[in-house]
Amino acid sequence: MSKLLNVSSSPHVRDQVTSQNLMLDVAIAMIPATAYGVYQFGVKAALVLLVSILSCVLSEYVFETLMGKPVTVSDGSALVTGMILGLNMPPAIPLWMPFLGGVFAVIVVKQLYGGLGQNFMNPALAARCFLLISFAGPMTTFTYNDAVVSPTPLAAFKAGQSVDVAAMFIGRIPGTIGEVSVIALLVGAAYLIARKVISIRIPAAYLITFSLFVFIFGQHDLMYVLTHLCGGGIIFGAFFMATDYVTRPVTPKGQIYFGILLGVLTGLFRLFGGSAEGVSYAIIISNILVPLIEKISLPKAFGKEGK
Amino acid sequence: MGLATFKGGIHTYEGKELSENKPVQVLQPKGEMVFPLSQHIGAPAKPLVAAGDQVLVGQKIGEAGGFISACVISSVSGTVKTIEPRMVANGSMVTSIIVENDGKYQEIKGFGKERDPKALSKEEIRDIVKEAGIVGLGGAGFPTHVKLTPKDETKIDTIIVNGAECEPYLTSDYRMMLEEPEGIVKGLNIILQLFDNAKGVIGIEDNKPEAIRLMTELVKDEPRITVCPLKTKYPQGGERSLIYAVTGRKINSSMLPADAGCIVDNVDTVISIYNAVAKTTPLIRRIVTVTGDAIANPQNYNVRTGTNYAELLEASGGFKTEPEKVISGGPMMGQALFNMNIPVTKTSSALTCMSKDEVAINAPTACIRCGRCVNVCPSHVIPQMMMQAAVRSDIDTFVKLDGMECCECGCCAYACPAKLPLTQAFKEMRKTVIASRKKA
Known part of the structure; x- marks a missing residue:
């Protein structure tokens, strides 16, 4: 033997899954919703997505370079943040807004707290909320069939109008680029669950709690519940944003509590709040509570149950 | 329901095909x-x-x-x-x-003499096991006579023979089940002789159907012995996982198997008990698998303890490609060697030679809190949080998080997509905690 042998502590084998693979899987899972958004809203939607992604990736690259830190753009997390941010934008938004959002998401919410794994709020959602508060007008102006300004079905529904649930399920409605097509989102969600990238715990607890909440405090009507499930960003939020690794509890029981909290908050905001929407705020508020949820949901070690 | 198993664990590349069909060869030092x-x-x-x-x-x-x-x-x-x-x-x-x-292999007087275990008292059997130097051959090396002497022998109701062999690459237990199944049954019967209230269970992972078939056939007329097929999953052969799979009982780090009414012995240990008691042959040999993708001819050897590892390597035709890592034992719990001038001991289960070191290839990155470590942990703790405590050398938090329940199986470090050396950090922390407790 000419070379020296490597010596390290066991185990000596590693799974093939890397953080980068997981991020790419999340990106792949968003392709159906992205494709549908571009198909429905056209070139301007594609540009919004492109600007969001470039803004996030460039922000990460520039910040890490300036700070003399290793550049981690290749881990794919900035790409995912950019996609989620873009999919959360109305298609007709001025392009400098998603750009600003990307800078805020990556630099303020993620990098200033220590980079990947250290942020306590979902960067894309925090940026969306930042833009919503700062530029309420453009952020809530939705177009459909080119330049026709119309309310989202959820807003119309809240105002007491009747809506077409089938159109909402397919996505033939105004809304943000990525939230409109429930079916496209569910295809991506199925991919994530089948690949074991996410567990069903958070989305299931979230959607069940939310359904019960609107059934009890809204109308005792299944069609009413279904309309709420197909409207707004709840499906997108439940499968793609509430499940963000960094900002959800890592304890299995905590994930259930987290889902329940999300369901209650979203129901509260949608039924009793000023806006028809509530998913983004529900998620970032729950994000803040994650350390507390983890504290009360630590599992009992094997063989120490009941002790 | 399916096969008996536990919650957590991982499915690795098994690597058993390299040596599972190689009959055991006797290797003289x-x-x-x-x-x-x-x-x-x-x-x-x-x-x-x-x-x-x-x-x-x-x-x-x-x-x-x-x-x-x-x-x-x-x-x-x-x-x-x-x-x-x-x-x-x-x-x-x-x-x-x-x-x-001296190469003459002159035996001590009485060596190899056959005797009838039934004619021996419980004390005589325990004494023979002790004098034969028998320890747990699965890897831990816990003295077997101590295991066979629990505080209250009437409370022992299950003797589990560990034939799971969940560690990747290892095939020594499998070969023993195929080649010396009678020895296992006879050895188990000797242990059962010590525990009047116990039944015997031979647990085997279902990736060894031939062993399950053979052992089941052999125990069909044994009223006190059954075979329990187990789901193939690492660490199915870990003591806590195995006891849970077979009996549904749980023990934690501060309990002994006897606290759950169980005694667990590895296949090769049981055969050693049989050899010592019925054939007056103390523990002087063991089965070692020489394997890995860097080995020219993977093989299972019956080796005299004390033999140099380098001789095993030579017998297997040496390396066909240059190894990056050589492990005493399997890849999950074995120890990396930097030198082959090491003796085969009672607990040497394998010499695994890898042409690529996956640890060196995969540089650690930031934890993304994905929770994969939590999903695979058979001790049901939160490795992600324990790692944060370990990085800060925060002993109090580590203990509060039940870090001492870690069995060091390596599942978390295997599963981690950020390739963090979780198990290594936990071993360090556990050592520190145990040392500080001893001082106190």
Whole structure:
């Protein structure tokens, strides 16, 4: 033997899954919703997505370079943040807004707290909320069939109008680029669950709690519940944003509590709040509570149950 | 429901196809024999011989140095050259008896004499097991006579023979189940003789259907013995996972299997008990799998303890590609060697030679809190949080998070997509905690 042998502590084998693979899987899972958004809203939607992604990736690259830190753009997390941010934008938004959002998401919410794994709020959602508060007008102006300004079905529904649930399920409605097509989102969600990238715990607890909440405090009507499930960003939020690794509890029981909290908050905001929407705020508020949820949901070690 | 198993664990590349169909070959040693006085958990043995003494095959050369300790038996005949520290697989220097093998294999008087276990009392059997130097051959090396002497023997209701062999690449237990199944059944019957209220269960992972078939066939007329097929999943053969899979009972780190009414012994250990009790043959050999993608001819060997690892390597045709990593044991719990000049001890299950070191290839990145470590942990703790505590050397938090329940199986580090050395950090922390408790 000419070379020296490597010596390290066991185990000596590693799974093939890397953080980068997981991020790419999340990106792949968003392709159906992205494709549908571009198909429905056209070139301007594609540009919004492109600007969001470039803004996030460039922000990460520039910040890490300036700070003399290793550049981690290749881990794919900035790409995912950019996609989620873009999919959360109305298609007709001025392009400098998603750009600003990307800078805020990556630099303020993620990098200033220590980079990947250290942020306590979902960067894309925090940026969306930042833009919503700062530029309420453009952020809530939705177009459909080119330049026709119309309310989202959820807003119309809240105002007491009747809506077409089938159109909402397919996505033939105004809304943000990525939230409109429930079916496209569910295809991506199925991919994530089948690949074991996410567990069903958070989305299931979230959607069940939310359904019960609107059934009890809204109308005792299944069609009413279904309309709420197909409207707004709840499906997108439940499968793609509430499940963000960094900002959800890592304890299995905590994930259930987290889902329940999300369901209650979203129901509260949608039924009793000023806006028809509530998913983004529900998620970032729950994000803040994650350390507390983890504290009360630590599992009992094997063989120490009941002790 | 499906097969008996536990919650958590991982499915790795098994690597067993390299050596599972290779019948065990007897390998005679060539060079000097090294018998470390500590090949087991507990106090080191005390040497009974001195430089210049003549020893015989089967002669006790080290006396158990306490209750939790084990005797050391010479596997060859020859002359004691010296007693000096030698390096063992975990890298530490252990006082060892060095014997110059005369190649005659002269046996001690009475060696190999057949006797009827039924005619022996419980005390006689325990004494034979102790004098034969038998320890857990699965890897931990816990003295077997101690296991067979629980506080209250009437409370023991299940004797589990561990044939799971969940560690990747290892095939020694599998070969023993195929080649010496009678020895397993007879050995188990000897243990059952000690525990009147117990039944025997042979647990085998379902990736070894041939062993399950053979053992099931063999125990069909044994009223007290059954075979329990287990789901193939690492660490199915871990003591806690195995007891849970077979009996549904749970033990934690501060409990012994006996607290759950169980005694767990590895397949090879049970055969050693049979050999010692029924054939007056103490523990002087073990089965070692020489395997890995860097080995020319993967093989299972019946080796005399004390043989140098380099001789096993040579017998297998050496390396076909240059290895990056050589492991004593399997890839999940084995110890990486930087030198092949190491003796085969009672707990040497394998020599696994890898042409690629996956640890070196995968540089650690930031934790993304994905929770994969949580999903795979058989101890149901939160490795992600324990790692944060370990990085800060925060012992209090580590203990509060039940870090001491970690069984060091390696599942978390295997599953981690950020390739963080979780298990390594936990081993360090656990050592620190145990040391500080001893001081207190």
